[in-house]
Amino acid sequence: MSATPSEALTASVDDGQDGGKKGQEGVGLKASTTSSWKAHRNMSANRAFSIRLRELREAPPYWSRADLARRLRAAAHPDDPIPHVPSLIGLIKxxxxxxxxxxxxxxxxxxxALRVPEHELFGDASPTTGPEDGATRLSLTSLNGSPASRKLAREHGDVWVIREMLxxxxxSDRQFGGEHVREYATGYLSDVITPRLHRCAKSKERRELAAVSVEFSLRVAAMHLDAGHDTMSHHLLGVALGLAQQINDRPLAAWVLSRWGEQALHEASLLPDRHRQLIDSAVACTTAAAAxxxxxxxxxRSFIxxxxxxxxxxxxxxxxxxxxxxxxxxxxxQVGTLEEPAWVDAYEWGHLRHEEARCYANLGMAAEATQAAEDALRVRTEARPRAFSLGVAALGYAQAPGADIERACALGQDLIDAAAELRxxxxxxxxxxxxxxxxxxxxxRDVEALRESATTVLGRGTG
Structure with missing residues (x-):
């Protein structure tokens, strides 16, 4: 077996106020700027949104970035704390x-905070369009060879199109599970991304293409791990680590290394005879990633x-x-004080709280685990991430002194229903x-009903 990533890496390891006019609490919809939005339809999604955001913030009554940051905090649920004003100012910038x-x-x-419908602020086609639907349409059309798709690729370049596909x-993986798109995603990685990476000679373009290739590889690796294809997942993680090291992107390499450690933890749960060895490997990988x-x-840094x-x-x-x-x-x-890598966009407060819940569950701290898991469930709405938090919450309620078996069974049934769909x-x-x-x-009765409900799902496997 080849050297582990940790072995491979051993040799290599604002102030709170904005300038300008002070903001006031506006009343009603700040709609005076909506007429200019149509002019931005052909721009990239990021650029069009950035223009809409600034126009809305600076429209009468004027809000500074600090004003908008305070409004963001006021809009958040008390149980879902978000960063303080100075950090939010950095995000808004x-x-x-x-x-x-x-x-x-x-x-x-x-x-x-801005008092506008979400679909208008982000340029979605209609109020019922999901947040990712626009990206789905753009990225999927990039493969069909139509004049519109070729124009899109010319305007934005390969990296942009690949990132939209990702x-x-x-x-799709988070909402429906990777079973439905795993083969397609694997083929897209091998048939579309890898050949372009090999042909790319320009250093800046190759660096950007390599970075998005790493991100894509990690998503596909997770799909294969969910399907029980551990060897394929290992292979993809190894390729990703090599690319991240080639472009000397330390945070990206750390992400890959932490994922390698997490796979070791997964395998430890399947291989009792190698449990301690795999746990030690996971500790080594994640500690190296943190360094x-x-x-x-x-x-x-929080994620790692x-x-x-x-x-x-x-x-x-x-x-x-x-x-x-x-x-x-x-x-x-401190979030917002520095620009984050693109891959961090996939992880937010709810993910951190979920991981904290897992830690407490592993330590037998059931009360802390259930509280952290319930917090995560309040903000994790996509089916796959939510299902994992359901599992931690159910486990915590089952293990707690004076166990709440009714709540554990209710959450367990939700978990089983999700597992049946996500495979x-x-x-x-x-x-x-x-x-x-x-x-x-x-x-x-409720425990026996749960066991009976689980029988079909556990017997089905992942296909």
Whole structure:
């Protein structure tokens, strides 16, 4: 077996106020700028949104970035804390510069803060259009060879088109599971992306293409891991790590390395005879990844640190796990102070809280696990991420002193329903863990009903 990524890497390891006129609390819809939106339809999605956002913010009554940041905080749910005003100002600057668009967490908050319908703010076709539908249409048409698709590729370039495809496939994976798009995504990676990467000679363009190739490889690797194709997932992670090292992108390489560690944790749950060895490998991988992101933007650092905490929690070391979790939230409090890598857009507060719940569950801290998992469930609405949080919450309720078996069974049934749709081996493992935790309560009607419901899903496999 080839050297692990950790071995391979051993040799190589604003102020709170804006200038300008002070904002006032506007009343009603700031609609005076909507007539200019049509002029931006042919621009890239990021640029068009950035113009709309700034026009709305600066339309009478004028709001500074600090004003908008305060409105964002006011629009958030009390149980879903978002960064403080100075950090949010940094995010708003990035949005208005066209570097990023808000993720799923900030879209509704921004629409409420600006008092405009979400579909108008983000340029969706209709109020019922989902956040990713526009990207889906753009990226899928890029493959059909039509004049419109060729024009799109000429205007935006290969990297943009591939990134839009990645966003679409990610949205499909998160909502419906990777079973439906895994083969297509694998073919797109091998037949579309890889040949372009090999032909690309310009250093800047190749760097951008290599970076999006790494992101694409990791998404496809996760799909294969869900299907039980561990060897293929390993292969894709290895290719991704090599590319990230070639372009000397340390945060990107750290992301790959942390994912390698997470796969080791998954395999540890399947291979009892190698459990400790795989846990140690996961700790080594994630610790090396954390060392690579000491100076990285804060959300990237937060994400990597959750993997350190997760691997450490499986050693039973509460002190070190809590220390790592403390570092996660310290970094998260600084979000917005530096521009984040593109891959970070897929991860937000709910993901961090979910990973924290997993750590507590591994440490037997059931009350803390259920609270963190319930927090994650409030903001994780996509089917696949939500299903994993359902599993942690159900496990916590089953394990807690004075266990809430009724709540555990209700969440367990939601998990089983999701697993039946998503066809993920990892979700099926979560179902088995919940059933095992409920084993001392066999004989209860709700527990027996849950076990019967799980039988079909567990017997089906992932195909």
């Amino acid at each position: 990035q949005w208005e510069a066209g570097r990023h668009t808000p993720g799923r967490r900030y879209r509704p908050l921004l629409a409420r 966003r679409s496939l990610t949205a 690579m992101v000491k100076d990285a933007p804060p959300m990237a 640190l959750t993997k350190v905490a997760l691997a450490t929690s499986l050693t039973g070391d509460r002190t070190s796990t809590k220390r790592a979790l403390g570092q996660v939230w310290t970094a998260y409090g 993920s081996r990892r979700l099926m493992l979560r179902v088995s863990e919940v059933l095992q935790a409920l084993a001392p309560h066999r004989g209860r």
